[in-house]
Amino acid sequence: MASTSATATASWDGGSSPMNASYGKLMMWFFLLSDAFTFSALLITYGLVRSSHAAYDGLVDAFTFSQTYWPIPEKVFEAVPFLHGMELPLVFVGIMTFVLIMSSVTMVLAVEAGHRMDRKAVEKWMLWTLLGGITFLSCQAWEWAHFIHGTDAGSTLADGTKFFGANLSFNQYGPPDFAAFFFFITGFHGFHVFSGVCLNFLIYYNTVTGVYERRGHYEMVEKVGLYWHFVDLVWVFVFTFFYLV
Template identity: 40%
Template structure:
């Protein structure tokens, strides 16, 4: 096909890619095969996520309750920001394909501008993902982890438009501070080779006392009931659970604990979106290299912008993966 002609000095060299049995240049074909193998890596991750989710189908966190933030706005806006991120990535895919198209017509200025917009889109996406990670790590309400590793969250019923709605309450709002119980172990005041991570802001006892003092606050468990919502315990059960099973006050999420529910959710979130974000980042770097090559006129001299097409394939693949990550992490 004449849209893919590239004169890169490989003509006639069989092992240099001189043959085109599939009417596609060696480089482009190899990019496709790389994409297939990378797609399998990502499906391995997503299928493993599906495995863990099916394993804990009755207690998996509900994504709508986890990702509710939008930068610069307060309030509860599930999905809005991640939809924006998806749109940014699709949009940068469009500018990329426009750059490829302009390359076919050998229009250097247009290719330059479209590549530039693609890079900007990629940077906005990576930045958004960093913000999303930050929000997730910081957490919002906090929770108590039980001996068995389950998460107990707090909230109370409020009347909204005549219906009783369960509203979350932050641990820091109810806990009664009892000072000076336990001091963080540091290297300078104990064994020099042992230290520990920062202590939680509150102890379980402080939370328990706070729960006792606030008679309308209830505990919500991880278990999903028939209506598809998390089970809220009665007042006595709430007090009993915290007293008997509470072990650690957790705030936010990391690889060990996760205030939103099972810690596997956080592990997979960091791993899969992190791996995808790494792809976006490397895509941006490769795009920048190609961008400068375009400006320097490398492809103009070569007589073909096929290189733009090859990185374009990679960039679209990153978008393609995000479409699936979006579905399986945020929608389903």
């Protein structure tokens, strides 16, 4: 109080927040850092296993599914709902990326509205964010269903039998590890999206019932917003390393 020192070291002596962020926000940041390590471990393990498998080195147009090499992702993910039989590589996953980026924008607009204590605007943008999250999850459900059931042609095994789709021990697209990583990485990300949708709903509910207005600030919107952007961030990496590379 009496101290007039305004140096950076003095701010660590107590009574102030040297990082200029609340406890809750800091802990959200450090949780997200640890979550980044978890996702990195998954993606890096995928990198290790993929680089230890042979890559397809023939002509792209002549590509066929085989157990002996890792598939080209764009040859696997080329189906779009309602357009059965058409080859549209990566189009559906592109739509999913668009949906998730848009829901990140609406989330950050909700945070902005919260700073201004604009309850109606927070409600509006939280609803859009929820819609984006639910749309993404629905798209992923379709993608999984298609991946599990497989294509019309399937792939022919060494003994002449046909195999369609994928399970945890076998799949028509490539080595067993390919489907295992697809399920684990997109599944773990999808579960994060699901948790995010639940948290977003909680925020929306509390906004509508006026909890944050009575509290005098909308910091919870900001904290859950950080989590929601992180989910978008992880998808950017999954999109690149699982679908593009």
